[in-house]
Amino acid sequence: xxxxxxxxxxxxxxxxxxxxxxxxxxxxxxxxxxxxxxxxxxxxxxxxxxxxxxxxxxxxxxxxxxxxxxxxxxxxxxxxxxxxxxxxxxxxxxxxxxxxxxxxxxxxxxxxxxx
Amino acid sequence: xxxxxxxxxxxxxxxxxxxxxxxxxxxxxxxxxxxxxxxxxxxxxxxxxxxxxxxxxxxxxxxxxxxxxxxxxxxxxxxxxxxxxxxxxxxxxxxxxxxxxxxxxxxxxxxxx
Numbered sequence: 001x002x003x004x005x006x007x008x009x010x011x012x013x014x015x016x017x018x019x020x021x022x023x024x025x026x027x028x029x030x031x032x033x034x035x036x037x038x039x040x041x042x043x044x045x046x047x048x049x050x051x052x053x054x055x056x057x058x059x060x061x062x063x064x065x066x067x068x069x070x071x072x073x074x075x076x077x078x079x080x081x082x083x084x085x086x087x088x089x090x091x092x093x094x095x096x097x098x099x100x101x102x103x104x105x106x107x108x109x110x111x112x113x114x115x
Numbered sequence: 116x117x118x119x120x121x122x123x124x125x126x127x128x129x130x131x132x133x134x135x136x137x138x139x140x141x142x143x144x145x146x147x148x149x150x151x152x153x154x155x156x157x158x159x160x161x162x163x164x165x166x167x168x169x170x171x172x173x174x175x176x177x178x179x180x181x182x183x184x185x186x187x188x189x190x191x192x193x194x195x196x197x198x199x200x201x202x203x204x205x206x207x208x209x210x211x212x213x214x215x216x217x218x219x220x221x222x223x224x225x226x227x228x
Binding site for chain 1 (some may be wrong): 121148150156157158159160163170171173208210216217218221222
């Protein structure tokens with residue numbers, strides 16, 4: 001069962017433009033969400049997170065938006081750079097603050113930023 | 116910048132053999148995790164560990180798997196009798212709190228032949 005869904009397996013964007021990666025979830029008990037970036041032959045690298053009490057979190061070029069009613073979050077990268085080309089994973093953690101901490105990952109979206 | 120390290124980077128073993136995958140978490144972290152990613156599939160949670168005991172484990176983490184923190188720095192995953200379907204990338208992660216950001220190692224590619 002896919003509790004965290006990334007429906008776009010790939011996305012291609014021109015350098016300098018905005019990249020928008022989407023993620024949907026089904027479990028209303030999730031209340032902490034994270035985005036990871038992964039290059040080939042490396043482990044996932046933490047990018048940015050958001051708790052369910054917020055609807056937006058920004059860190060430099062990266063912004064995550066959370067729409068709890070729609071059970072949807074998105075990662076915006078602006079401006080996109082060729083070095084951002086990687087696989088991006090959305091992850092969710094149930095009951096932040098009281099959970100056991102396991103992360104549930106989506107299948108990932110491969111972002112290609114073209115010069 | 117502190118990072119999680121894992122050894123070996125690639126392990127090839129025969130079916131039925133025991134393997135031990137090693138991890139050195141970030142030094143001031145207290146919570147440790149193992150995940151795996153079968154080729155072409157999503158990253159899956161295996162087990163979490165805190166205060167020298169398992170906190171939570173997934174249905175994947177059956178009796179063939181065990182974890183240990185043998186000293187103050189290492190965190191190991193043992194698979195007692197490997198099966199072909201255990202072939203995957205195994206990632207170790209650590210965090211300084213539950214539900215917070217987890218930092219991943221580069222992974223060990225396990226190939227069972």
